[in-house]
Amino acid sequence: MATIRKRRKKDGSFSYLAQIRIGRHGQPDYSEARTFPKKAMADEWAKRYGCY
Numbered sequence: 001m002a003t004i005r006k007r008r009k010k011d012g013s014f015s016y017l018a019q020i021r022i023g024r025h026g027q028p029d030y031s032e033a034r035t036f037p038k039k040a041m042a043d044e045w046a047k048r049y050g051c052y
Contacts, residue, residue: 002046004039018042020049 019033
């Protein structure tokens with residue numbers, strides 16, 4: 001599962017936080033998050049994990 005959140009920075013511009021979470025049978029969930037300057041970059045990163 002992937003979540004993309006729009007965040008306002010101190011200078012008034014926006015960045016995008018991409019979070020992924022992968023549930024694995026018999027093991028703890030794997031989660032990772034990264035911040036990107038553009039939404040398209042966040043979407044592409046999430047797609048690489050097959051979560052979006």
